[in-house]
Amino acid sequence: MLIDSFNRKVDYLRVSVTQRCNFRCQYCMPEKPFEWTPKEQILSYEEMFKFIKISIDNGVTKIRLTGGEPLVREDLDKLIKMIYDYKNDIDLALTTNGFLLKNQIVKLKTAGLKRVNISIDSLLKETFWYLTKKDALEAVQEGIEAAIEAGMIVKLNTVVMKDINNNEIVKLYEYAKQRDIQIRFIEYMENENALESLKTVPSAEVLQEISKRYSIEELPVKENSAAKLFKDEHGFVFGIIEPYDDSFCKTCNRIRLSAEGDLIPCLYYEDSLNIKSAIQSDDKLEAVLKEVVKNKPEKNKWSHTTNQSLDNTPKEISSRAFYFTGG
Ligand code: SAM
Ligand code: SF4
Numbered sequence: 001m002l003i004d005s006f007n008r009k010v011d012y013l014r015v016s017v018t019q020r021c022n023f024r025c026q027y028c029m030p031e032k033p034f035e036w037t038p039k040e041q042i043l044s045y046e047e048m049f050k051f052i053k054i055s056i057d058n059g060v061t062k063i064r065l066t067g068g069e070p071l072v073r074e075d076l077d078k079l080i081k082m083i084y085d086y087k088n089d090i091d092l093a094l095t096t097n098g099f100l101l102k103n104q105i106v107k108l109k110t111a112g113l114k115r116v117n118i119s120i121d122s123l124l125k126e127t128f129w130y131l132t133k134k135d136a137l138e139a140v141q142e143g144i145e146a147a148i149e150a151g152m153i154v155k156l157n158t159v160v161m162k163d164i165n166n167n168e169i170v171k172l173y174e175y176a177k178q179r180d181i182q183i184r185f186i187e188y189m190e191n192e193n194a195l196e197s198l199k200t201v202p203s204a205e206v207l208q209e210i211s212k213r214y215s216i217e218e219l220p221v222k223e224n225s226a227a228k229l230f231k232d233e234h235g236f237v238f239g240i241i242e243p244y245d246d247s248f249c250k251t252c253n254r255i256r257l258s259a260e261g262d263l264i265p266c267l268y269y270e271d272s273l274n275i276k277s278a279i280q281s282d283d284k285l286e287a288v289l290k291e292v293v294k295n296k297p298e299k300n301k302w303s304h305t306t307n308q309s310l311d312n313t314p315k316e317i318s319s320r321a322f323y324f325t326g327g
Helices: 045-057 076-086 105-111 125-132 137-149 166-179 203-211 246-251 282-294
Strands: 012-016 062-066 091-096 115-119 153-160 182-187 216-218 227-232 237-241 254-257 262-264
Touching: 012 045, 045 076, 045 282, 062 076, 076 091, 076 105, 105 137, 115 137, 125 137, 137 153, 153 166, 166 182, 166 203, 166 237, 182 203, 203 216, 203 227, 203 237, 262 282
Parallel strands: 012 062, 012 254, 062 091, 091 115, 115 153, 153 182, 182 237
Antiparallel strands: 216 227, 227 237, 254 262
16 A cells, blocks of 8 residues: 555556647647657556556556547557456546547447546637637537447546636536536646636636526535535536645645656656656566655645745746646
């Protein structure tokens, strides 16, 4: 079992399989990075699996594959199958922009994928294009339908931004509600890679918009959940993710592996250790895993209301890209 210095059990691994992406979301990767990391420097699926196996042996029970866009990396089903064949009760999930999902979902499910989170920030063709620089709304919606049809557990992720999609909160809510799939509204997080003009919409405003139509109540907090959950009068459950709120840190159970092999203890903390030099030895891999868990910080180093943290150390806008860490 992996226990960090603050007595938190770490049992959730997020693996970014590539930093590449077929979208240019304005809050994540508005421009292509000057150069992609060369393919030779990216972990192979076999190398990722070596580390994943060690993590499972040490108590990881939940794995999420993410990116960049994980579906642009060929044969993702092979990695899923390796994990499933090793331990078929792992809670194995994927986060995707949905563009390539329709044609892959059956293959992914057959390989052992259990759940899929699909990002969708607008139901308007023009806004969708503005946000992603891809004429892809229809394909993403087809991906969502295909995932539901395949019997997957589906959730939607929506980043809410002022004067861009905050007028679509109820529309997106009802889109999810009609399909009986959970939607989670995520507060936009400033970062050095995002388009500078983007502005966060506080979660209170999202809740206020939904409350104009529906009567909502907050559900008890689920341990380890990044989302606060709410239920409306029809029993429809939706979530709010407030990345700046460090109350979530008290029960944070996750670590992240980047496609380049960086093992990252916290999304909002710059330190990490690379696993590549340890890849030939299970013992060395286990040592790196334990070292990173030991160094997991108590809480995130972000704030959007002040430049200071609670303990008065300066908080900075992260330079770590979402397409690198996988969000
Ligand atoms: N490409 C996949 C996708 O978009 O779902 C997976 C990777 S993406 C980095 C993972 C999640 O991070 C997405 O739901 C995306 O909306 C979210 N994300 C990216 N940049 C963000 C930001 N600046 N603030 C909040 N969420 C962000
Ligand atoms: Fe690509 Fe996902 Fe980032 Fe959008 S949020 S640019 S889809 S990695």
